[in-house]
Amino acid sequence: MLQKLRDKTSGWIASLILGLLIIPFAFVGVNEYMTGGAASDVAVVEAPPTWWESAPQWWPVSMLWQREEVTVDEFRAAFEQLRQQQRQAQGEAFDSREFESADNKRKVLEQLIDQKVLALASTRAGIRIGDAAVQKAISSEPAFQVAGKFSPEQYQMLLASQVPPVSPLKFQEEQRDRLRMMLIPQAINDSDFFTAGEQARMWKLLGETRDISIALLPPVPEDTAPVSDADIKSWYDGHKDDFKQPESVALEYVEINANTLPAATTVDEAALRKRYEDEKSRFIAPEQRVVAHILIAADASADAATQKAAEQKAAALTQQAKGGADFAALARANSEDPGSKDSGGELPAFAKDGSMVKPFEDAAFAMQAGEIRGPVKSDFGYHVLQLREIKPGAGRTFEEVRDELMAEQAGSERERAYNELAGRVVNETLKNPTALAPAAQAVGLPLQKLGPFPRNAPVGIAASPAVLRAAFSETLVQDGTVSDPIEIAPNHSVVIRVSQHTPEQAQPLAQARDAVIAAVRADRRSKAAEAAANALVARLDKGESLATVAAAESLQFNEIPGMRRGIPMPTAEANEAIFAARRPAEGKATAGKVALGDGNYAVFTVNKVTDGDMAAMPEQERTMMQQQLSQMSGGIATQAYVDAMRKRFKVKVFEDRL
Template sequence: MVLQSIRDRLHGIIAIFIFAILIIPFAFVGVNSYFTSDAQNAVALVNEQEITVDQFNRSFQNYRRRMQAQLGTSFDPEMFDQLVVRRQFLDQMINEELMSQVSVESGLAVSNDRLAQEIRGLAGFEVDGEFNVDVYQQRLASMGMTPQQFENDMRASLVMDQFPRVIAQSAISTDWEMREYARLQEQQRSFRAIIVPARPGPDTADETDESEPVDSETTEPAEEAVAEAAPEMEISEEDILAWYEENSTDYLSEEQVIIEYLELDAAMLGGAIEPEEEQLRARFEEQQARFVTPEARLASHILIEVPTDAPQVDVDTARQAAEDLAERAEAGEDFAVLARESSQDIGSAEEGGDLGWIEPGYMVQAFEDALYELTPENPISEPIKTGFGWHVINLREIRPSEGMTYAEAREILLAEYQAEADERRFLEQADRMIDIIYEDPTTLSAAAEELGLAVQEAGPFSRNGGELGVAANMEVVNAAFSDLVLAQGAVSDPVDLGTNHIVVVRLKEHLPEALKPLEEVRDEVIAAVER
């Protein structure tokens, strides 16, 4: 969150200056511009690797479709259209790219056998404890994924998984540490106890031998006997006062504060801003690619694997095998049968090479280019070389691209426009509030008057916080007890309560730690003396 990040890193005039600079691009273009700029721009740069707008939009739409398939009727389109969800997804893409780069640099890889073993071990694809191909295909289809996509994602995930796991498993234990751990784990202890009456009666010594151990089962009756035999002890006022004075630190009140605060919440700034219809139409034209489902192609393939470091003779041999299979398919042999017999793609071979529906961006470029050059009249490709080996592709069906009309997309565009407008308005108000407070950091009145906000009050509460309102938020509590507020008497830095929701606090009254009156703690003192 913008304000929280600034508060965590900077203080004083430098923070105000940088915050004002950050406001400018948001005020003019809005947050959404970072997601809707030209296709050649990058939304993130991870080391030297760009995450482009197209990549982000394509990945986010795929994610949205998968979530819709998983959630069914519970899917809430509005939730997945929120800017915060898109930001979180971008953060996830950045983290994955970082892990991928580190894993590649470290030389980590996952073999086909390991990949197959992991997939077959997933409970979601099992029937009666056994991997089921039909369930595998159905589950992936419900998530909007092909087997090839899932296997590529799974392989990437396993590769990225290796790096933190290798680090975690690199810890060593000495023989002595292992022996000591085993000794402590298996350690057992036994004990015996005796009851020593706190206030023995005149006959207690005859009834109970203190030197004789007492079994735990007789403890309760013995204690009752002692209680009956013990005379009531009288405690004088002198004893009470002496204990109270000698142990005064036990009867101190907690340090507390009462605060004033201003709360700025985008949700409370007034009604939604209605844009001109031309503005929404212009957005639709600029972002039309978001609302279009691209042409998809139903395809199968046969893979003849070739290791990346294979000698040229092996590469040529594999190519010849792929050419022979392509010729047999063109001659009329059943492509699915050829794939089952010859394909080395463990994920699709048993399904006759079926890859499901493929959209642009799902496959490596060479494979995608070859697939989209095929036609219903010429559905079999020549052998295509990728990093996996040689492919023979069979085009089975073409699904034309489909798109939303302006009327269908209008509600989405309107919600995004209003969210951006609310955020801009909030940032403008927050910027102005900070400027006013900076001019006089000892009061909230000026900011409250200009921005039309109410100066509210909370407390008293201790360093452990309160139960209700802002006093229940530990960030607010920490700000209230900070040196800036408590010692200097100044208004706090903004405290982030959520998306576009901040609060600033000022000390109204400080209630320092103090000795409670004796009458207030008399019962506690008497109980302590009796013990």
């Protein structure tokens, strides 16, 4: 058999076939080598090379096609940012489980894909962003400014405070990428415009006003007529979804609250003193220094000649300052730090805590008061320093902070006891996950009960959104297991178990009978109110004036001239109905009705329509409207561009990595 196989795989035809098979395997190997074989992206945007737009998609992507990736880290960072925004906006109502929905994840991913599409389109268009544009964007960022001017120290400090810290070089490249990505949308937006004719037509509609008359009908009396059994059954059969018994649960729970735990009865003086010594730095304000400086800027990437010229200038200024020249005047005339130049180079007092770049800080804390030193090199260039003041550190004695330490110690003891107790509860529930009573008995806490209650009417601890979500969660309801500790407040949590669950179900007619009768009567009353409104509209359509009808029927009546579109008067629904009514013919009025809620109605007539007139709009408002319409149109055009690019590019999404 082996000999036959060897014979069949020899010869030029077999060699050709094997050679063709090797090619794709070779490319796969190259791709694995270049990417490391790791699944580090959740989406990829790919496009053929600009010099071969018709390159087939099956061609080895890593060799020819251009690509942008949405990495897992990028997606997680964007998703977490949205989570924080939603949590801040919704407060306690924020549901982390609901937020983790596939729709939310896809929404974030689609935004990131659009950004990558723009980035790839910019690359293919040959867009480049120069250093000057990057520096201008950074220096104009308000967060990096002091007194309205760019401050290198503020810039450095903010980048260093990020988690993890961001180097200036990395931040500059991030800004370069952002500017490159935004150049096409900005160009589309800036080039879009609204003509004067389009704006006039838009304002003719948006600026339209209507002169109306409106009358409020009196409430229809309560319906007290009998409701037959046949009507009851007919209404119940047709509206069964309105008469459902909501899902409800009953709970048993154990409450763990640090505030109810016994406080320590004795104070360990030695422990307090040890705590004071261990944490003494908390009670001592560090030494600070007030420094004035002159900055001769020279970027770290500048050439040797530029660096040398800056150093020589700083050295010359150092000699002038040491020779008695006014340091503040030298700073105003020569310093290139816009944040301190106008104040004679003086900076706010700072401690040796990394708030300044290290060479600057080291030099400042090695100087004596009044000393002048320079040149001192940093990432920003060369500095000339003058130490103007040393502010010594000051501390508080043990006796001064004893009460504070004692309160902290008591809080720590209570927190430790709380954590120990919570841990014991968890350990006990792990022994018997479907019963809470043994755990309560083992730790000496009472087993409490709550409910039954529906989701829309929580009581007691269930008023906490976190507890309510857990109480109706699929895991606790179906499995009957004990929950993990659920935090209600700091050092205050509960462990719950669903002891009874009643799913949503239709109420039997006998139980829903009173509600059905009330619904039938409410429907009768609503229909009677609508019929009364229709009758008045019919009279108005025949030519009677609303003022006359209102006087005859003793209705509350108002004339409202110049009503604007979108004004909630008397309600938003009423305004919408009034502007949906047809224009009245010359010398006539258009009648209509609108429901105001609670079975009440109003009737109205549109007596006159006045179109919006651009000529009457102030120039400033006209210009503002033009800008808003252009921005709106530009946004639509930009999205259309992105959508068109997405159709030209190849977008692959890896749902399993979200």
